[in-house]
Structures are given as C-alpha cells and as structure tokens.
Amino acid sequence: MSRQLGLLLGILIPCVIGAGVWWWARDVSAPTAWHGYAEADYVKVGPTQQGLLTELNVARGAEVSVGTPLFVQDETADRAARDQAARQLQQACDQLANLEAAGKPTEIDQAEANLADARATVERTKIDLDRAESLIKNGAVTVQTLDQRRSDYQSATARVAAMQAALAQTRAPMGRKGEIEAQRAAVDAAKAALEMTEWRLAQRRVTSPVAARVADVLARPGETMAAGAPVVSLLPPGNIFVRFFVPEADLARMHRGDTVGLACDGCRGDIHAVISFVSPQAEYTPPVIYSEESRAKLVYLVEARPAPEQAVLFNPGQPIAVVPLARAP
Incomplete structure (x- = not known):
C-alpha cells in the first residue's frame, strides 16, 4: 500500500509542478489587457431663446451634415419686430x-x-x-x-x-x-x-453645427422650450472615445499621446487610439467593469480617442479591450 502511495505521489508531484509552471508561464506571457467601454461627447443643440417648438425636421438615428435643418420655433413675434425695425x-x-x-x-x-x-x-x-x-x-x-x-x-x-x-x-x-x-x-x-x-428671427430656425448622427430627440412640436434647453442630441464620429481603467502597477506605462490597440466582439484587429487623458486620482474599480479578476482595487481612469473613421465602428457603452502599443514619437 505504501509502495502504491509513493508511486502515486511520484506521479502527481511532477504533474502539479508542471501545471504550475505552465500556468505561471501562460500568465507571464499573456499580454496586458485593460477592460473598458466606448463613451461619447454628445452635442446637444437647443434654441438660443425661449419659444414654442413648431417643427422637428430630424428623427433619431438620422445622419445629418452641417447646415441640415433640425427644428423650428414660432417666429411670428420676431418677424413683426423685424418689419418694425x-x-x-x-x-x-x-x-x-x-x-x-x-x-x-x-x-x-x-x-x-x-x-x-x-x-x-x-x-x-x-x-x-x-x-x-x-x-x-x-x-x-x-x-x-x-x-x-x-x-x-x-x-x-x-x-x-x-x-x-x-x-x-x-x-x-x-x-x-x-x-x-x-x-x-x-x-x-x-x-x-x-x-x-x-438675428433673432434667424435663430428660430436651428441647423446642425456638425456632421453627425442624431442620437436622440428630446422634445416634440408643441412644447415651449427654454433658452438653451436641448432639443436634439447629436453624436459626431470624432466624439466617440474609449474609457478604460488601469491598475496602479500599469500607471507608469500610460502617457498622453501613447497609442493603444482596441478590440471588441466582431471588430477588426487594426483599430488604434491615442491616449488623450490620464486621471491624476485613483478610484475603486467601477461596478460596470467586469474582468476575469473583478475585485475591489484602486485603478486610474484613462481615455483614448480613435481616429474618426475608426470611431464610427463603436457604439457608446460597448465593452472594449485595450492593449498597449508603441508609444507615439
């Protein structure tokens, strides 16, 4: 019996050691990847003066260019004031x-x-x-x-x-x-x-200041809008960026202007982004970031912006994996 146990231990110990070495080697050789998500800076367009909303010229999801009519306010009083002047x-x-x-x-x-x-x-x-x-x-x-x-x-x-x-x-x-x-x-x-x-009369007909996609319509004809209240939310392609979190150990590798690679489900493999912001303050891992080792630890917020032609491949809120690349010269 003792002989069989010794034989079994002689077989198991090398196997355990081999598995540990393999796991350690896999963990060391595995490339660093940080988990994040796509975010966007929306352009919220509203009237410059209070008035009744009479027309809405766009719908959610529509593509608009610079100068595309977005909405119209009642202009009766402004037209009369223009004629009087x-x-x-x-x-x-x-x-x-x-x-x-x-x-x-x-x-x-x-x-x-x-x-x-x-x-x-x-x-x-x-x-x-x-x-x-x-x-x-x-x-x-x-x-x-x-x-x-x-x-x-x-x-x-x-x-x-x-x-x-x-x-x-x-x-x-x-x-x-x-x-x-x-x-x-x-x-x-x-x-x-x-x-x-x-000028006041012209402001009653609001057009798009940028080429973008209509992300949301926040008001309908018949509503009285206050000055500055958003009516249409626009999402220009260049305003989509990636927000991810890195642990303190990797913070020294993060520099504004560095290039990182982006990966997501169904995305092609040549998408890059340039780091535009590195937070100077630490925070706990946000609950919306789910990683293989999700646990409470201090991380730093980093933002990276892909080129506009690549930014259109992402949607706000989409999970993104970020990997480091060569630092920009």
Whole structure:
C-alpha cells in the first residue's frame, strides 16, 4: 500500500509542478489587457431663446451634415419686430436725407434771379456814380447829387452780397451740422436694431453645427422650450472615445499621446487610439467593469480617442479591450 502511495505521489508531484509552471508561464506571457467601454461627447443643440417648438425636421438615428435643418420655433413675434425695425430705419434715413438736402429747385432759381437783379443794379449805380463824378467838376451836378449816387452804389453792392449769401444758404443742407450728425447716429442705431431683430428671427430656425448622427430627440412640436434647453442630441464620429481603467502597477506605462490597440466582439484587429487623458486620482474599480479578476482595487481612469473613421465602428457603452502599443514619437 505504501509502495502504491509513493508511486502515486511520484506521479502527481511532477504533474502539479508542471501545471504550475505552465500556468505561471501562460500568465507571464499573456499580454496586458485593460477592460473598458466606448463613451461619447454628445452635442446637444437647443434654441438660443425661449419659444414654442413648431417643427422637428430630424428623427433619431438620422445622419445629418452641417447646415441640415433640425427644428423650428414660432417666429411670428420676431418677424413683426423685424418689419418694425426695417420701417424705423427707413424713416430715419428719410429724415437724414431731408436734413442733408438743399432747398427746392424753385427756391434756388428765385435766389439766383434775385442775385442777378442785384448785380444789374450795381452796374447801373456804378455808371451813375461815374457820371456824377465827371460832371461835378464843371458844376453840372451838385455835391448832394454825387453823394446820393455814391450811396446808391454802396447799397447795391451790399445787396449783391446779401443775395449771394441767400443763394448759398438755399443750396446748403437744410439741417445744421449738429442736427445732421445726430440724425446719422439715429440711422446707425436703427441699423443695429434691424440687425438684432434679423438675428433673432434667424435663430428660430436651428441647423446642425456638425456632421453627425442624431442620437436622440428630446422634445416634440408643441412644447415651449427654454433658452438653451436641448432639443436634439447629436453624436459626431470624432466624439466617440474609449474609457478604460488601469491598475496602479500599469500607471507608469500610460502617457498622453501613447497609442493603444482596441478590440471588441466582431471588430477588426487594426483599430488604434491615442491616449488623450490620464486621471491624476485613483478610484475603486467601477461596478460596470467586469474582468476575469473583478475585485475591489484602486485603478486610474484613462481615455483614448480613435481616429474618426475608426470611431464610427463603436457604439457608446460597448465593452472594449485595450492593449498597449508603441508609444507615439
């Protein structure tokens, strides 16, 4: 009996040692792999101002490009405000044009005619004055008459100056300089008010800011939306990333810019991602991470972002296995 037991132990001990060596070698040679899941940064699009949602132009799962209409709010009040601002601007422009305009054509013609008459009077009185000055030498006219001719000439000359000023005033803008500057400022203010109302009106029709897939629709026509409240949730391909957790022992191998390999059920084997974030704080293994050795231990959160053309292969929440690759230069 003891001989048989010794023979059995002689067989079992080498087998156990061999199995242990095999297990140790398999565990050592097995490549390091961390478990994680796909995550996404959603672009939630909402209105810039409160209003009634009247149209919804997309459905969940639809692909949209930049500029694709997403939804429309009631724009009745904004359209009326835009029309009012446009009319106020036109009124301000008309008032400015009136202040900058000269007198009526008939008024200018009358002023020119008065100036011509005054100039003719100057010529006539000048002739009379010259004649009186030549006749006074031989006593043909009196000194009183000469003084009268000189006075008539001076009066006619002054009237010409007055008529020239009247013509210049008729041709000048009707408003004073200060009035014109004030009205120009009013025109600028009316233009700004029109631009503001046009912007508010345009904001009632919201389009997609990015090319993406509609991840969710969060509101329906008939709902009154507050400013900033999301109506449509978009998922651009480049916003999908992988979030995984590494133990403290592997933390020294994690660097921002390093490349890691990604694997999942049914995925091809050449998917890579670049580490974009390494958490500086430790945390306990999240319950959503199930590994072969799931147990409470400290780990560090790491995020890696694949190229947009590869990111579309994942869906948020999908389990991902991450393996280290060569560090990026």
